[in-house]
Amino acid sequence: MAIVYHEAARTFHLYNGQISYIIEVMPNGMLKNVYYGKRIHDREDYSYQGNDGFLMHGVCSVDGGLALQHQRQEYPAPGIGDFRESAFLLRQENGSHISRFVYSYHTIYEGKRPLEHLPATYVEEKREATSIDIVLYDNVTDTELILTYTIYEDLAVITRSARFLQKGEEKVVLEKALSACVDFPDKDFEMVHLSGAWGRERQIKIRKLEEGTQSIDSIRGVSGAEHNPFVALKRLSTTEFTGEVYGFSFVYSGNFLAKVEVTPHEITRVILGINPYNFAWPLKKGDSFQTPEVVMVYSEEGLNGMSRIFHKLYASRLVRGEWRDRERPILINNWEATYFDFDEEKILSIAEKAKEAGIELFVLDDGWYGERNIDDRSLGDWYPNPKKLPHGVSGLSEKVEALGLKFGIWIEPEMTNKNSDLYRAHPDWIISTPDRYESMCRTQHILDYSRPEVVDYIFGLLDKLITESKISYVKWDMNRYMSEAYSRTATADKQGMVMHKHILGVYSLYERLIRKHPKILFESCASGGARFDPGMLFYAPQTWCSDNTDAAERLKIQYGTSLVYPLRSMGAHVSASPNHQVNRVTSIETRANVAFFGAFGYELDLNKLSEEELKTVKEQIAFYKKNRRLFQFGEFLRIRSPFEGNVTSWIVTGPEKKEAIAAYYQVLNVANGPWIKVKLAGLDPDLFYRVSYEDKVYEMYGTEIMQIGIPVDRKEFTKKGDFASLLFLITAKES
Secondary structure, rough: OOOOEEEEOOEEEEOOOOEEEEEEEOOOEEEEEEEEOOOOOOOOOOOHHHOOOOOOOOOOOOOOOOOOOOEEEOOOOOOOOOOOOOOEEEEEOOOOOOOOOEEEEEEEEEEOOOOOOOOOOOOHHHHHEEEEEEEEEEEEEEEOEEEEEEEOOOOOEEEEEEEEEEEOOOOEEEEEEEEEEOOOOOOOOEEEEOOOOOOOOOOOEEEEOOEEEEEEEEEEOOOOEEEEEEEEEEEEOOOOOOEEEEEEEOOOOOOOOEEEOOOOOOEEEEEEEEEOOOOEEEEEEOEEEEEEEEEEEEOOEEEHHHEEEEEHHHHHOOOOOOOOOOOOOOEEEHHHOOOOOOOOOHHHHHHHHHHHHHHOOEOOOOOEOOOOOOOOOOOOOOOOOOOOOOOOHHHHHHHHHHHHOOOEEEEEHHHHHHHOOHHOOOOHOOOOOOOOOOOOEEOOOEEEOOOOHHHHHHHHHHHHHHHOOOOEOOOOOOOOOOOOOOOOOOOHHHHHHHHHHHHHHHHHHHHHHHOOOOOEEEEEOOOEOOOOHHHHHHHEEEEEEOOOOOOHHHHHHHHHHHOOOHHHHHHEEEOOOOOOOOOOOOOHHHHHHHOOEEEEEEOOOHHHHHHHHHHHHHHHHHHHHHHHHHHHHOEEEEEEOOOOOOEEEEEOOOOHOEEEEEEEEEOOOOOOOEEEOOOOOOOOOOOOEEEEEOEEEEEEEEEHHOOOOOEEOOOHHHHOOOEEEEEEEEEEEEO
């Protein structure tokens, strides 16, 4: 078993070949974090580490001198002497917020149990992981708190969540319920997180920790483009390849809080969970509340080491179903080709050209339903517009399939416009507050998915659409954040449940559609990447990375995204030039060389390309098909960061390092620049490789490629101008 309990010292040790996590029951019954990091030897007693106490004025002590504000607590309580961020807040009927949960008992078991109604990582065989439920009890409120930990056998991964169970007669209100807390004994870290906005999602931000608080969050009703639900702490000397890093990823798609707090005594607290903003969950006898899961990853091999662990876990034990282990199809989407201006004839002309080029899936985007010729109408009216599609979606899908392509469709099922049949029939179904202005964004409103009848109605429409048509792929969009968060049918004491219940409603609709139509490939989208989070990956194995399809901008977006998420989860397309978002002109070669490192496709009208460009597209598609397995299932390493200079490089390697494809990108051209020696990583130093790019071929050992680099003629490369790129094909030779 990877979890042991030492009865005499009341110590839990979670460990595998890479990591150790040690918890101690303190003398007052509360839990203390003794250690988290690289694997250490197990022993009966770690009490020599002491209680980390400080003797000074202004310190509140409990139980004969234990100062909680200086303890490394496992799930800190509010109001009893620890003045840092607490993990929860429980209000009694008398108004008190004071709780004290102490150790009651624990259960260790093989495997990992699912979280009710929530996405979470999983195991396929019990031997893959060991779990423990540590049950704590507050005798005043008669409430149980169950802290659940899972450690994977072969990965440096620990997952955590918490569940509150009200056993007593008194009704309590949970006003805050975070999922995990870790206290570190020092502050010698830099905090890494992913920030941004629409069109520039998941930009890497790094800051040195100092006393005080650093936090990221969302109160938008979704995880959001502004901050991804992920933080990491890395040592000051840690790089992409060396040094310690601790990664924390929240498997949830709604409001979140990730906070890093450093005390004047240099203890660092990392705490994550549902944002307590507008959250209040009543618990009467027999009720429970389950928090979402936090995934904790430790690496001593730098940020790339952390990312490899996240990629492996999320690709194989978070993503589920038909498409988890299947190669993703090459698709073309008509949005930037036509926007709302299309009919069946125009769509089929694009599909015919796509088939000629070798594309495998045609996706019909927004504008196919209701009276949707402009974005101020018809959201929620999920039945085809006969003026555009005289044979309906079913007829169009059959014609596309007859061409030899699969057919996909765009939906935005969480939204409606006031100019829609749905709203006219059910004006009370939107999230809005009585007697207040109903804010619009993109002229649309959010349907109240905290109400089961709303979810049932949308499920009925979408199930009918999918059942009657030949649909293989669904792009599920979500184009606005939540405001005026109020449900028309919830009582006053239940309004604090609305934002969380709404996300549970979104999850339930996904789950019902997946169960009814398990072969469909779902791609999530939220104005691009505004809901690119692990919770979504549980239902949709890929996410549209960003509405910004510019190749230069995508270098940063995809580089940042790869900190946590695997390549095959990133929708990445070649679009038109000049680019529709930034008006930049880039070569079709570079656009593809960026998009190859993701779930590859096109976002343009192939009929408008020149013969030479169309020939290039056909070559790109043939190349991607030949190397698709490597791109989508290989091991990805970042090498040079677009956030640190003019050059970006990365590599994806195959099994046993016998094949690889690397890319080198230069954003702006350089006059009279230095030599170019492209040093790579992740190869076998002792293998002898054939390295080719364009018309050049070299034979080199792995050591040469990684230590000296692949030579590139600066004069020839300069001819490519701005936004230049190269792909290196690397294969091991037999001798």
